[in-house]
Amino acid sequence: MLASALARLAAHPARSTASAGRRGLAMRAREEIEELPPNFSLDQVQPPPHGYPEPEEHEDDPMAYHRKPVSSAHAIDLTKGTASALDSAAFGPGGKVVHGRFGEVAADAAATVPLEYLALLRPASEGVAALREISEAGKGATGTVLVYGATRPAGMAAAQLADAAGHAVVAVVDGGHSGHGEMVDTLKGMCSEPGTAVPEEYALCKANFRDLVTKTSEGEDFTSFDLDTNKHNFVSDFKANLLDYIEYFPSDLPAAVDSDQLIFRGKEKDRANFRTNLDTYLSQFAPGAAPIDPAQLEANFTAEQYELFKKKFGIQTTAVISGGDDLGTDTDRFAPAEIVRNMCAQPEESAAKPAKEGDYPFEFSIKSGPAPLTPTLAGGPIVGAVIEVTPDLAAACEAVAAAKTLRGKAEALQFLTESQRNAHAAASSVVALARKAGGTVRTVGGSLPGLDAIQAPSDGDVQTALAAMEMGDDGTSKLNYFIQVYRASDWPVYEDYAIHRAKEPLSGPRQFIITK
16 A cells, blocks of 8 residues: 555655745736627626515414504693694595694695694694794894794794794793703704703893893804903902902911811810811912002003913913923912012012923913804894793793782792792793894783783794604705604504693603594
8 A cells, every 4th residue: 555655655756845935835826818899888697686585484473462553633722631633644545645733734844744744734833833923024134033942842933933033032941941951952953053052041140141032132252352451350350359368368367268167166165176187288278468559459460460370370270280290380389469469579680591482382361362263153143932832931920910010920929939030030031132122022922911812823944843743855844843653543542641741740742643
């Protein structure tokens, strides 16, 4: 056996090492190019048959549940506690869609509007009607529109359609939904700049809300900066704050802490060592400030000295954050009043350096103004406000309107719940700004004492709302709602559960729709 194997091996000549080294172990690709026949085109290449390989047929699971087709969609009537028969849309004979309040829906609109949206056609039409009345009163001029209750059905329609019409919208989310930060941010994204959305709590601060609306309507011009005026204001504010600091933390205090902390409230046996222990503990904090002559401060602490002080403060801050520096800065003690007093007694001079260099290139400086910026957009004057009547707002307005005297109104507000008082205060901020600007105020979703409610939506308002609900080829529309659907067609108990959810005090910002 071994002899025959050696004989076969000897019969085959071995390849040379040089040949193997030249070729290597890689495979050599061979390109075989076939000539195409004359008059050949790609259309002659037939595609493979569809469905190859043949799809497998699966038998339906006899235990599987098949959903029933939806025939109608209903909003919830909170006053009756039932699925609304008027605010509903249902498929009629021949595939037509019939609305419970407005009758048959046009075929082109019914084909592109979700059935669940049609259940909200009434509040959407009210939002359109409110904008139409505001536009008619303002002779078609665009500007800033204020909306309270902007996450409610009619308020959301007014906010989105006002934005689509070119208005700047300042939307206020009422207290029932203001706790949903994601919803507030989503609504803010629906408002084009300079419009925005804020929670109800922001509108309670009337000065802040007024400034926000003013900046939205008038814009802000950053192209010019009065350096001399601002420089004087910066230094004056710093001096006033420093004198207040010295008055509040005088030098007779062991540290810059509230004097109330020096009052002994312990047991009598600890009184003897209280102040000694407290002084030792407070020695780790910044000491109190010695008094400064206001006249000397005003005369010697100039804008240049303030610039040098800010550099000292920047060095100290950097050292504290970094845990020390190469300059030997004491990170445990920084007495700003003492530094200012020394600078007033002996003014310092800034070291000369090239204009192109700086110790802190991003440091705020009062010697040079900021670079010109693009002015913010201006939404235009306030043309009106839309107020969505919420349960808390309705209860508060009725209680205040029932009182005849100013004292009675104050007492009525005092006995309201916090959510009702907040709703009344926030809506009052919106109404006051609109009236001050001469704008038109309209309520939707109900009526309030002292405010004009919208007229019944016209056929044109309904058609405008339908057009805004239509889904385009890209799946977008001008009017969007956040809906939570309960399929009572499959599970009838879902109808009762949806009504229960809608009656909850904080039911969430989504609109509940029941499908049957």
